[in-house]
Amino acid sequence: MLKIDGLSKRFGDKIAVDRVTVAVDKPAMIGIIGRSGAGKSTLLRMINRLTDATEGAIIFEGEDITALRGAARRAWQSRCAMIFQQFNLVPRMDVVSNVLHGTLNRRSTLATMFNLYPQEDIHRAIEILDRLGIAEQAAKRTEALSGGQQQRVAIARALMQNPRLILADEPIASLDPMNAQIVMDSLRRIHEEDGLLVICNLHTLDTARRYCDRVIGMRDGRVVFDGAPEMLTTATAREIYGAGEDFSEAATSTEIETLDGAEEIRLAEACV
Structure with missing residues (x-):
């Protein structure tokens, strides 16, 4: 379904991604x-083709994505929806209009200028x-919504694109634990119900598991781990993060129980 072959990206003398090779046979999270x-x-x-590769290839369902230019590249970006940590919504615009922006790649310039949407698209946006x-x-x-609600609006906008692939770049990094779980539950459900390939950049091990x-672990631009979540041991995590024996998963946990427990300890200590 997706094959990344020897993919590299250089920014001057810096190698950001170094000969990454990954194969995905079927939709997965x-x-x-x-x-x-x-x-x-x-x-x-x-x-997503927001950045060009220095070398290597990205093949999706038999099509060389790295070779796409112009309209073909824009069409790919419609099929490959991107969700960002910062939401990338229009704050002063209403929610449903933000969701409808997911159809911009297939609308005429005139319709875009006058903010005109077919009735069926409006109904579909509300259904999503x-x-x-x-x-x-x-x-x-x-702008009146909470961070977790805004991220769900961003997910809805992505679904309006009718994508074959969803990429999420740190989608919960700025959210509290409760909203983080709601957003991740939503992405997991979309993968299972729609049969979509979902790839998420994550900063916490418990969320990945x-x-x-x-789970794919990267260090210095290279893939250093690629396996099932149960293979992601603390020792493996130390290797991925380049951490020492003092590395603690609890410090980056998004589990509500873990954070609440830590808060209870802090409050108890404050009362002593």
Whole structure:
């Protein structure tokens, strides 16, 4: 389904992604982990063609994505939806209009200028919002929503593109634990119900283990781990992150129970 073959990206003398080779045979939910600067975001941006590869190839369902130019490249970016940590929504615009922006690649310039949408697209946008549990927010300005709700609007916009592949770049990095779980539950459900390949850059090991079928670990631009989540031991994590014996998964956990427990300890200590 997806083959990444010897993919590299250089920025001057710096190698951001170094000869990455990955093969995906069928739709799955894949997590990519690694410390900041490991090359995770650059890899996703190359798959989406927001950034050109220096060398190597990306093949999706038999098509060489790295060779696409112009309209063909834009068509690929419609099929390969991207979800960002910063949401990339229009804050003063209502929620449903932000979702409808997922159809911009297939609309005329005139329709785009005058913000004209077919009735069926509007109905579909509301149906997607309802599926994500935020249909009641459709008429509100996006800036009035919580961070977790805004990320679900961004997911809804991605689904409006009718994608074959969803890329999510640190989709929960700026969210509290409760909203992080809601967003990850949504992405997992989309993978299972729609049969889509979902690739997420993640910064916490517990999230990767809980939601992903496969985990890829990157360090210094290279893939240093590729396996099932149960193979992601603490020792393996130390190798991926280049950490010592003092490495603690709890420090980056998104589990509500873990964080609440830590908060209880902090409060107990404060009361002594």
